[in-house]
Amino acid sequence: MLDLFGEAVRTWFDTVLTPHWPDLVCAYRQQVTCASQRLAQHGLGGLFAGLHPAIRWREPVLEVRTWWGGDLPGTGHGLILLPSPLAGPRPRVLAEPGRPILLVYPVVMGAHGAAAGGDSLGRLLGVTRALVLHRLAADGGLTTTVLSRAVGISLSSASEHATALRSAGLVASEREGGAVRHHLTALGAELLRGSSGDSTEGWLPPDQAAGWPSVLP
Helix, strand or coil, X not given: CHHHHHHHHHHHHHHHHHHHHHHHHHHHHHHHHHHHHHHHHHXXXXXXXXXXXXXXXXXXXXXXXXXXXCCCCCCCCCEEEEEECCCXXXXXXXXXXXXXXXXXEECHHHHHHHHHHHCHHHHHHCHHHHHHHHHHHHHCCEEHHHHHHHHCCCHHHHHHHHHHHHHXXXXXXXXXCCEEEEEECHHHHHHHHHCCCCCCCCCXXXXXXXXXXXXXX
16 A cells, blocks of 8 residues: 555656756745845844745744644744745644744745746746736735745845836836835736736735735735
């Protein structure tokens, strides 16, 4: 029985995951790199702010919106952050006595990467910029900081992608106090509608598809 189960798992892996494995590994490494940069530059607050809209740091408490509610005290053995392309749409917290707490959170590219990377828009602009456009379409405009959190990239990367899309006429930006807010132009919206039958109304990011707010206040 175990042999049959093992063969079934291997067959599933070869059929479903192997064709996308390079992209999944790339998404994982991108998340680890961005998280490391945020921790070094902005501390714990910056680290957790960019992981997932359902995760936020309110010192000394880490708040995570999961499938269940309740308080979980620390185990005294640390916390392991695990970005996963198969975890979505909500983070999961796994805890066992005497072991580190495991926080598994969705990788944005994993959650929508197959669609974004496989359609014409993903091939034309790149997966991340396609996700930026989709996110702006779904949320109706975001500041650079909120955009970086929503897409799961660093603040500098969000600024670079927004600048590139603005140069192409797909995004418009306006200063709003000390922040810069980005929103789709008519050309950007038309590009989304025309790319592989995509619709700015039909696409929702994983957290909104699950009925969650796009970002936490």
